[in-house]
Amino acid sequence: RQGRSSKLLLRQGRSSKLLLRQGRSSKLLLRQGRSSKLSKH
DSSP, rough: OOOHHHHHHHHHHHHHHHHHHHHHHHHHHHHHHHHHHHOOO
């Protein structure tokens, strides 16, 4: 049982890391969008 729970925790940790990466990439995309708007103006 403990082994299964640990595996679930590891999966959650991986998913959280992926979410963090996605959040960072989204922020970078937002910055690029803002810069593109500034460049257009």
